[in-house]
Amino acid sequence: MHSRVNAFRHGFRASQSVTVLERSAEFKVLRANLFEQLKPSTVIEQIEVDRLARAYWTRNRAELALTEMLNTEICTAIKSKSEQDLKITTERLQKIGRVEPENRDRRHERKCRKMQQHYESVLRFDEEVKRMLQNNSIGVGAALCRLSGNGDKLTTLMRYLTHWEREAERVAQHLVKLKGGDEW
Secondary structure, eight states, X not given: OOGGGHHHHHSTTOSSSSOTTSOHHHHHHHHHHHHHHXXXXXHHHHHHHHHHHHHHHHHHHHHHHHHHHHXXXXXXXXXXXXXXXXXXXXXXXHHHHTSOGGGOOHHHHHHHHHHHHHHHHHHHHHHHHHXXXXXXXXXXXXXXXXXXXXXXXXXXXXXXXXXXXXXXXXXXXXXXXXXXXXXX
16 A cells, blocks of 8 residues: 555544544534634634644544553453463363262262353353454554554554644644634
């Protein structure tokens, strides 16, 4: 893919304000509310209000991506632990089941039932983690987790979040100057 589409592909510096996964109606409402509240009277003020809407929208996208990324990382770690627990529990169940019938007593039967309950609990938890990972697989943050490479994805995402927070602040300050006031 050519570098000219990197901005759109990665979503953070996209020239379009709303990605295919986002609701354009929500962006339009945000933009309309900002125009209503700030009442830009010149073209420059209109451009700045539009920039503010995009900066705020993209900042929220970065924050959502951060949450998705953390959820994906946590679920992946939990899934790994869950699979390990499932393997150990299965091995223990098989070991308990190898006891000769004449050597089985109530204590052994209780232990088998308890181990079977534990196994079923681990299975349910494993399925729940798989569902969480599946539900969290299409956002920007989840996509970042799937990218290969040695770069620190969390740091990159935090930089983008900070960038867009600062951009929103700069635009707001510029709007204040344009309006000739001390504060918004």
